[in-house]
Amino acid sequence: MKNRVAIIGSGFSALSAACYLAKDGYDVTIFEKNKTIGGRARQLKKEGFTFDIGPTWYWMPDVFERFFADFGKQPSDYYQLEKLNPAYSVYFAKDDYITIEDTLEKICETFEHEEPGSSQKLRKFIANAQHNYEVAIKDLVYRPGITPFELMTPVTIKKLDQFFSTIKKDVRKEFKNERLAKILEFPVLFLGAKPDNTPSFYSFMNYADFGIGTFHPKKGMYQVILAMKQLALGVGVTIKTEQTVDNISVAEGNATSITSNGEKLPFDIVLSGADYHHTETLLEPSYRQYSETYWEKKVFAPSSLLFYVGFDKKLINVNHHTLFFDVDFEAHAKEIYDTPQWPKDPLFYASFPSLTDQSVAPEGQEAGIFLIPLAPGLEDTPALRALYFDKIIARFENLTSQSVGKNIIFKESFCVNDFIQDYNSYKGNAYGMANTLFQTAFLRPKLKSKKVKNLYFTGQLTVPGPGVPPSLISGKLVSELIKKHHTLKNYETAI
Structure with a gap:
């Protein structure tokens, strides 16, 4: 009889694990x-517009290729991928921005124009970042x-200094131009921590940015979810939606069943791709690994205030991805990590996928996604959302020299309360737990429960960390742990 696996949640990591486990012969139900x-990569459709609710950046295409290759497939079997050129632009003041194009050669030219002599430094910096990426x-x-000991290889031993220096220190040592430094520090924000709290080794994110590039799946990131769903169904996974799991039953140190929508269902293995903290609240206290104090002390990636906006005209002076760094980054970072509060003058990011992909907005109109990073756990009210929308739209109009306020057909918002309501997210965080030095690899919450023999976890709060590619990898890692443990268990039973 096949081992029955219950998977809680259906985000990237859960779908990844489901595919691997079903391929290995497990009876998997999501x-x-x-x-x-x-999960967080859902989709919003309204009045002919289509928005990715969650992730909008497609980086590290090799990780997606590796995932699909494990099943004899490739991304192009499911969705069409386009490399963006330009990748993105960064505004620093009114009509003053730097555009990052699609090759390192072009980016070096941009750097050299901004700061003579910087292109040579950039090549050296990216060469090191590429080596880190390979590792x-x-x-x-x-x-x-x-x-x-997983981290101790001949290569990493030689790079130990890169675990104790920081991205900010390395960047600022070489690049004196503030604008270029900010652009080089930007990619590690995907890891959920400040550049001055992120080990130098994570410069591999800069290679993902400048060396590999930024891509867009036609019709949006949700196409990747649909591809994984198709793959999962093809290998025999059962997917059940509108199923709220509110209990994991344990007997003699083993998870024996879950309760979903009031129905108790027996399983041999339970795997949660839902929020780690929330999942442990489904257990009796004696079976929880981590206390509330443990979670309180951890550095969490930001939450976000997001707006999904339909415009009745095409916009100008923006790219598919556009960053607005016209205010003090340090002040905003302190308001996220050091003294959590609503930011006085927030940096923000905007995505206009309809500039690249006409399928996501009606003809002659524009789909806009705006994101403000926030500290998790903040008060979230309609009045605050409205205040910050007005703030960023006023700045957006000024910086890009265009009027858009009267061209808004509708706007939908998503913030702390929604992350909690829809995803049971700890304090409404958006990206999981930050990848700081003391929250890396073996120092993160474990894939396997230490107290319940057949309970496992996957996703952004465990290994390897925040982001879509790491989530795909997390699903693979936990499936291998399950296979290893339960193959060994079955062998021991047989003898």
Whole structure:
């Protein structure tokens, strides 16, 4: 008889694990609390517009290729990928921005124009970042975070200094131009921490940015979720939506069943791709690994205030991805990490996918997604959302020299309360737990429960960390742990 696996949640990591486990012969059922699958990568459709609710950046295409290759497939079997040119632009003042194009050669020209002599430094910086990428993304992140010895390889021993220096220190040592420094510090924000709290080794994110580039799946990131769903169904996964799991039953140290929508269902293995903290609240206190104090002390990635806006005209002076760094980054970062509060003058990001992909907005109109990073756990009210929308739209109009306020057909928002309501997210965080030095690899919450023998976890709060590519990897890692443990268990039973 096949081992029956219950998977809670249907985000990238849960779908990844489901595919691997079903391929290995497990009987897998996914339980998703929302009406549609995808976890934080769901989709909003309204009045002919289509928005990705969650992730909008497609980086590290090799990780997606590796995932699909494990099933004899490739991304192009499911969705069409386009490399963006330009990748993105960064505003620093009114009509003053730097555009990052689609090759390192072009980016070097941009740097040289901004700061003579900087292109040579950039090539050296990216060469080191590429080496880190080869080490990290093709090796280290595919290790399950069980012991510190996973990080000790001949290559990483030579790079130990890069674990104790920081991205900010390395960047500022070489690049004196404030604008260029900010652009080089930007990619590590995807890891959920400040550049001055992120180890230098994570410069591999700069290679993902400048060396590989930024892509867009036609019709949006949700196409990746739909591809994974198709793959999962093809290998025999059962997917159930509108299923709220509110209890995990344990007997003699083993999870024996889950309760979903009031129905108790027996399973041999339970895997949660839902919020780690929330999942442990489904257990009796004696079976929880981490206390409330533990979670309180951890550095969490930001939450976000997001707006999904339909415009009745095409916009100018923006790119598919546009960053607005016209205010003090340090002040905003302190308001996220050091003294959590609503920011006085927030940096923000905007995405206009309809500039690249006409399928996501009616003809002659524009789909806009605006994101303000916030500290998790903040008060979230309609009045605050409205105040900050007005703030960023006023700045957007000024910086890009265009009027858009009267061209808004509708706007929908998503913030702290929604992250909690829809995803049971701890304090409404958007990206999980930050990848700081003391929250890396074996120092993150474990993939396997230490107190319940057949309970496992996957996703952004565990190994390897925040982001879509790491989530795909997390699903693979936990599936391998399950297979290893339960193959060994079955062998021991047989003898």
